[in-house]
Amino acid sequence: MTAGSAAAVCSWDAGAPRLNDGTVSGAFELRQGQRAMLAILFADHEPLILPGREECEARLEHTRTTWSQWTQARNYRGRWREAVLRSALALKLLVYAPSGAVAAAATSSLPECIGGERNWDYRFSWIRDSAFTIPAFLQLGCPAEAHAYFWWLMHASQLTHPRLRVLYRLDGGPVGREREWPLQGYRGSRPVRTGNAAAEQVQSRPAREGGKAVRRAKVAR
Numbered sequence: 001m002t003a004g005s006a007a008a009v010c011s012w013d014a015g016a017p018r019l020n021d022g023t024v025s026g027a028f029e030l031r032q033g034q035r036a037m038l039a040i041l042f043a044d045h046e047p048l049i050l051p052g053r054e055e056c057e058a059r060l061e062h063t064r065t066t067w068s069q070w071t072q073a074r075n076y077r078g079r080w081r082e083a084v085l086r087s088a089l090a091l092k093l094l095v096y097a098p099s100g101a102v103a104a105a106a107t108s109s110l111p112e113c114i115g116g117e118r119n120w121d122y123r124f125s126w127i128r129d130s131a132f133t134i135p136a137f138l139q140l141g142c143p144a145e146a147h148a149y150f151w152w153l154m155h156a157s158q159l160t161h162p163r164l165r166v167l168y169r170l171d172g173g174p175v176g177r178e179r180e181w182p183l184q185g186y187r188g189s190r191p192v193r194t195g196n197a198a199a200e201q202v203q204s205r206p207a208r209e210g211g212k213a214v215r216r217a218k219v220a221r
Helices: 053-072 081-093 130-139 143-159
Strands: 005-012 018-020 023-025 037-044 179-181 192-194 201-203 207-209 212-214 217-219
Touching (some): 037 053, 053 081, 130 143
Antiparallel strands (some): 018 023, 179 192, 201 217, 207 212
């Protein structure tokens, strides 16, 4: 939370909330046919408005319908259609709508293994990954997403011309230096990072040596 921002939790038929040391918790049981709702609200430098349950239910239904219609519109009819559509949904969820950029991940500092140190910040868009993302969108029948990402790529590369960076922020700007923060991390996995030192690397396509794929990366001096 930053200065000028606010958050709230609204609940209906979800038991009585308990406040303890800055946290909100609670417990409830549902039987078949019963419904409960939890809504997390956030505002940044504007009034925090608390909606009613009907409005929250309507927004939830609109979201469900929108994603269902988007999925049904995909033209893939090959093998493992269900798995392909789930992957398409994950890719679509990583699209940053204001610019068209596709993030490598939506979170930072989630470890490759619990308690491990490989907790990188992937909330950026890698240029190398566009070689896979754009064709995937086109083959799935998503020309709007493919075109948006392509033009974001053209915009971002012009901002740093003649140098092409390994990765960019989702608004097309350069990535700041990598920093570690004195936070606990997910299930005690440390360090917690923001930024990504890969922005200073020179990367190439994986080369094959001895039957194994080898990724070459040289730190720019």
